[in-house]
Ligand code: SF4
């Protein structure tokens with residue numbers, strides 16, 4: 015199969031998800047849910063943020079938050095029943111106490127300077143309001159209406175502001191009564207003191223106002239059987255807003271006043287007060303907070319005069335700022351982009367809908383390792399892998415996915431399954447009971463280990479062991495190239511069929527998963543087989559401590575994780591485990607082809623897997639993990655290297671990985687089946703300098719690409735000579751890439767000094 | 780890349796020559812193409828055989844960055 019470049023002038027899109035499918039995914043993330051303390055507050059004080067401001071000593075901002083949610087913050091601070099404090103998660107810890115919000119609110123009001131200035135000049139509204147009778151609800155409601163710029167008149171029996179405040183908030187200390195009275199006097203409100211509140215007064219005045227609000231006592235005087243609506247607080251028969259029956263405390267009164275204000279707005283616009291009210295009152299938070307490392311603590315006692323700044327900061331600092339960050343803690347990819355899955359999902363969804371223009375999220379959705387860690391560590395199983403993979407498939411299907419990102423890897427899969435492919439029964443068996451599938455990375459990185467493992471399996475298993483060298487198809491799956499996946503599936507399926515559908519013994523957890531759906535004979539990990547047979551004599555017995563990196567292919571596979579640990583134990587290692595092993599293990603950066611799409615993220619992922627001092631061996635059971643961790647400086651070793659007593663080369667380059675696969679195939683064919691595959695000799699000297707070699711790795715240019723350019727040069731003689739450097743430059747278009755080689759020549763051949771490539775075509779005009 | 784003048788400064792010294800034809804390369808009209816987009820440019824070209832030279836700095840610089848922009852389209 016060959017890949018041809020797409021056209022950016024074909025305008026096609028396919029919706030990634032329906033609205034419901036998108037919401038179903040997004041709703042799993044609770045990151046933006048309110049903290050528990052904030053959720054229960056009917057006035058919607060963001061208590062977590064309030065605590066944060068107090069802990070930083072920013073009492074002015076904390077005070078401003080209180081002044082925003084209620085017109086009388088001191089009344090709130092002294093009288094609130096504080097459901098936030100009871101809901102605080104700190105109270106759940108054994109011996110712990112929830113944060114003392116009322117004490118902090120009092121401190122914020124005392125320690126925080128008031129914000130100066132009246133804010134924007136507000137135009138008074140056309141509709142006017144009248145409020146009758148003093149109680150906490152009417153006091154606050156009058157203030158809410160005045161704050162909303164309705165010209166408001168408040169008729170009360172009390173003779174002055176202090177008496178009015180004391181009457182409405184009898185629990186308030188003297189000093190606070192004076193302060194709130196002063197606040198009342200500063201409001202843009204006409205308070206008529208010493209009124210004779212009677213139904214007659216109401217009858218004579220009510221016609222002058224558009225919005226009417228009365229105290230509960232006064233309501234009963236007007237109409238003993240009246241009962242306001244529990245949501246809108248509207249009592250239709252006298253046409254007033256008033257409190258429903260039942261005692262709901264200070265917080266309840268302030269909340270009712272706010273609700274009355276919302277109703278007043280609707281009524282002023284001539285609307286039904288029950289419509290468009292938005293979310294009101296306390297909510298149930300679905301937030302998840304990891305309390306496992308929270309230390310129980312008790313309240314800072316509030317002295318008679320209230321907290322000083324240090325005490326308030328100390329109390330507020332007990333807050334652990336509840337939030338869910340489980341996925342970011344685990345995943346370096348999410349940390350790199352600094353986005354929570356819900357946001358990423360929305361952006362990836364929108365990205366798929368772009369018909370013309372830049373697909374800004376392509377790189378991000380290609381940088382997920384598709385490793386599934388998030389779906390394990392997220393309390394709600396958020397599955398970014400599924401989202402990124404379906405997005406890749408969508409982009410490929412609509413011609414919006416760049417081939418350049420994954421082309422090298424895709425041709426690597428094709429190489430493994432053509433030139434590098436081998437499927438043979440064990441000599442002497444037409445059909446075999448088993449088939450050894452080492453996986454493309456094992457063959458590329460540790461061919462010697464594969465050869466030893468195969469001969470061990472042949473020697474110790476009955477019924478014949480076939481071998482298949484190739485790629486399981488994970489690469490095309492990860493790239494979202496379903497066509498190549500289907501082609502690979504059918505190639506492997508028919509090869510398996512020819513060998514009698516043996517049971518596959520896989521040496522790679524990812525291969526085991528990928529081949530699971532293909533093989534009628536079933537799939538097992540080689541670790542299972544080795545545990546059954548016992549370790550071979552070659553196994554080393556180390557007696558050292560080591561850490562183990564679990565492969566993402568084995569996520570959710572307790573059997574494999576357990577078998578590997580047992581082998582490691584039998585090899586004599588003492589394992590140290592941190593909290594990120596087993597199903598919670600991060601990905602090494604090979605998964606999902608991140609290392610091709612975003613080497614930086616791949617390296618961050620690999621570094622996040624490093625565990626323990628650099629000289630302590632880190633054992634892996636996936637050859638790609640071994641390679642990626644070694645590149646970040648770990649003493650990583652594949653478990654089969656230990657079992658078979660061979661050490662593979664450290665971090666082979668891209669060309670060596672291909673050569674290793676070919677060499678393995680040739681060696682097996684020669685040693686086991688007596689077939690000699692002759693290598694076509696190059697026929698000329700081709701030396702590659704260290705500088706050129708490094709460029710080839712970085713620019714993903716293979717030895718075979720360079721050799722092809724030189725062969726073409728020998729035929730055509732076409733090259734450019736640069737007189738300054740003395741270097742010749744020759745080029746060749748191979749597939750979708752033009753390769754350039756800068757070289758010097760002598761009678762025997764060539765020395766390559768630099769290489770580069772471009773995907774653009776170039777023609778004369 | 781519509782403005783091909785800023786795109787690549789052709790070295791005027793004539794230090795580049797065609798190995799096959801043995802003549803210096805000259806400034807010539809060429810066109811880059813990628814994903815169905817075309818960009819006219821001037822590049823060093825052999826006046827005899829038409830060999831178009833894409834220098835490394837150009838390939839790994841401007842050409843690569845334009846490729847990347849188009850790849851996200
Ligand atoms: S783990 Fe991440 S995705 Fe899951 S709820 Fe928490 S923040 Fe959201």
Ligand code: SF4
Nearest residue numbers: 051102103333334336
């Ligand atoms: S710890 Fe802080 S954020 Fe969490 S519930 Fe308590 S006060 Fe709110």
Ligand code: SF4
Nearest residue numbers: 345382383385386388
């Ligand atoms: S890299 Fe793994 S853990 Fe991170 S988002 Fe992707 S699948 Fe989830």
Ligand SMILES: [Zn+2]
Nearest residue numbers: 797800825828
């Ligand atoms: Zn020429």
